């Protein structure tokens with residue numbers, strides 16, 4: 296049986312749409328470096344007005360895939376069962392967040408057509424998922440995996456290698472590094488079963 300991988304969507308598969316809409320709303324030119332912490336919405340003073348604007352748009356119209364993600368996922372699919380594990384709930388507007396699920400679903404269908412729709416998991420508490428491998432930019436979301444890969448993003452850059460090591464977490468700065476980590480692990484596993 297193939298091992299399972301849970302891959303997060305935002306800031307791992309794709310990025311840019313949230314900040315694009317925030318800048319469009321506020322008339323600003325913020326970059327990821329301006330974000331203090333995890334939540335970009337903390338940059339805007341009037342969150343109610345921002346989220347009214349945000350929810351009337353589709354952030355994925357302004358998102359870009361991260362370099363290498365399509366090629367590496369296709370490669371990994373030969374050896375692993377890949378699931379997309381993503382939350383669609385925005386904490387400030389939980390009841391209005393349903394439309395984000397549709398936006399995510401449509402984006403994944405269009406951009407990653409080789410991942411079966413059955414393998415989309417829309418979930419807020421990812422620790423409920425047991426997978427062999429988890430790839431996420433948020434540390435808490437890596438719980439309950441044998442291999443925990445933290446994908447580098449604006450809000451986790453300062454976590455030291457020593458700290459991550461103490462938690463059993465590996466950092467990956469790109470999809471090319473993930474390919475090195477997981478395809479090497481797979482060939483090691485294959486050679487050990489042959490012995």
Ligand SMILES: [Mg+2]
Pocket residue numbers: 303304305306307431432433
């Ligand atoms: Mg994420």
